Amino acid sequence: MTQRLAGTVALVTGASSGIGEATAVQLAAEGAAVAVVARRRDRLDDLVRRIEAEGGRALAIESDVTDGEQARAAVAQTVEGLGRLDTLVNNAGVMLLGPMEAAPVEEWQRMVELNVLGLMYCTHAALPHLLAAAEDSPRRVADVVNISSVAGRVARAGSGVYNATKFGVGAFSEGLR
Numbered sequence: 001m002t003q004r005l006a007g008t009v010a011l012v013t014g015a016s017s018g019i020g021e022a023t024a025v026q027l028a029a030e031g032a033a034v035a036v037v038a039r040r041r042d043r044l045d046d047l048v049r050r051i052e053a054e055g056g057r058a059l060a061i062e063s064d065v066t067d068g069e070q071a072r073a074a075v076a077q078t079v080e081g082l083g084r085l086d087t088l089v090n091n092a093g094v095m096l097l098g099p100m101e102a103a104p105v106e107e108w109q110r111m112v113e114l115n116v117l118g119l120m121y122c123t124h125a126a127l128p129h130l131l132a133a134a135e136d137s138p139r140r141v142a143d144v145v146n147i148s149s150v151a152g153r154v155a156r157a158g159s160g161v162y163n164a165t166k167f168g169v170g171a172f173s174e175g176l177r
């Protein structure tokens, strides 16, 4: 590894499994200190141990990012524990499929609250720290990485609400850029 991210700090949401977990491992391998955020504490602790065993630095933060206060606290704990924030990876997301007719509306709420609002809460809380990092880092840059999907570009029957959330991620990202 090139350690291109040495001296930087990243926060990855949904780091207790899948793409988020793999991203956290890769960021740490590139030299970033990584705050790993999700609800399942045991899986986060295990991930921190694995990153540390490889010589990296990581911090487990148990948080439900659909709660604005918890999202803000996760960002605050990252800055308090690791010193700064250069990279936010908004990865936590859920895909619940099925026909719209007679769909359980609570599934729609779960997707909107996590895929859209959770991502927005984390971004809002992180922005001041990211802007400060871009000002003072040698790289002169900070990053927000929002994990969308092919489903954020093409809508299909059976995934309309997931599509709506991921199209929303694209729109929010473009507005932010």
Ligand SMILES: NC(=O)c1ccc[n+]([C@@H]2O[C@H](COP(=O)([O-])OP(=O)(O)OC[C@H]3O[C@@H](n4cnc5c(N)ncnc54)[C@H](OP(=O)(O)O)[C@@H]3O)[C@@H](O)[C@H]2O)c1
Binding pocket: 013, 014, 015, 016, 017, 018, 019, 020, 037, 038, 039, 040, 041, 063, 064, 065, 066, 091, 092, 093, 094, 095, 114, 147, 148, 149, 150
């Ligand atoms: N897998 C694919 O083929 C694919 C394709 C395109 C896009 N994506 C997108 O990629 C992202 C990751 O997908 P994945 O397949 O890696 O999913 P995954 O393995 O199910 O991981 C989802 C992560 O989100 C976390 N999470 C769920 N609810 C949360 C909450 N309220 N607060 C904080 N964290 C929460 C989960 O951790 P806890 O349960 O511990 O909280 C878990 O770490 C999603 O945004 C998904 O839409 C995936």
